[in-house]
Amino acid sequence: MHFEVHGRQDEAARTIVLSSGLGGSGTYWAPQLPALTERFRVVTYDHRGTGRTGGTVPEDGGIAAMADDVMAIVEALGLPRFDFMGHALGGLIGLEIARRHPDLIDCLILINAWGKADPHSGRCFDARIALLENTGIEAFVKAQPLFLYPAVWMSENAERMAADEAHGIAHFQGRDNVLRRIAALRAFDIEADLADLEVETLVVATKDDLLVPYTRSLALVEAMPKAELALFDFGAHAVNIVYPDLFNETVINFLTRPEPRS
Structure with missing residues (x-):
């Protein structure tokens, strides 16, 4: 697994792991690094099968295998605890880690994520798959920003x-x-377990997300006992890129506010 450590390097530094969506690249988080590295040690990584990690995605591993990849990084860095921020698919990885290792995550940040995929999202993925299979890579990549x-x-x-x-x-x-x-x-479905996830969670959503209806985020907040919502009117699926300053401020305020959170 290719990963990079940014910002503070001292052992006492609070660490946050960032996990991107379908694209899988750690460079997705470039708009967040200047703000986050002022306060935290920040870990970015390229998902298996993407970027500088490369290789092949396991045929049957699912989100669990992707969570295992993150835990390998956590072990390599010797992190006793960490915060985790995931965008879309990256958020599912965070939920899976929280389900299996609740004692390791201090705070969880989910951006346009879901406990179970919405049928509308399925329609979007069907269209993207059809482009890839029937038209080719160029059409698939050209359509990506639309979502x-x-x-x-x-x-x-x-x-x-x-x-x-x-x-x-x-x-x-x-x-x-x-x-x-x-x-x-x-295939990921964690809805039956959401009520058991006692991790302090910030759920970030946007009303104009074309790919993931923001109601998926509302469902997460309703089901998770320590979750709260940050809902943006504008910014679409990649709100952290469209509105980086407001997004970064929202995240840092959540991570640094005095206890108790709930």
Whole structure:
């Protein structure tokens, strides 16, 4: 597993592990690093089958195997406890770790995540799979921003969109890896266990998320005993990129406020 440690390096530093979504790259969190590294030791990593980790996603491992990969990093760093922030699929990994290792996570931050995939999200993934299978990598990559960003933001950031598209095509993680990662997030269902997750949790959602209805986040907050909601009107699926300053402030306030939280 390729991972990087940013910010504070002292052993007493509070550590937060960041896990991205379907793209799997640790570079997804670039807008968060300047703010987070002022206070924390920050760990980013590339998911198995993506980026500098590469390799093959296990055919039957699902989200549990992805959680095992994170725990291998935690063990390598010797972390007794840590905070965890996950975007979409990364949030599912955080929920799985919280279910299996509740004693290790201090705070959990879930961004446009879910306890069980919504049928609408399934429709979106069906369309993306059809593009990949029937049209090819270029069409799949070109469509990706439509599920991530608001239209006006994409219009105002055309150069970035073009650069991201070229990079996505050049570094495509591979058909089988994409399909297995999508299958894993579609199969994940932790709803029956949410009431038992006693981890302090911030659930971040946006009303204009095209891929994941924000009602999935409302369901998480209703079911988890120590969860609270930060709901944005605008920012779409990748709100941490669209509104980094407001997002970072929200996260840091949650992580650093005095106890008790609930």
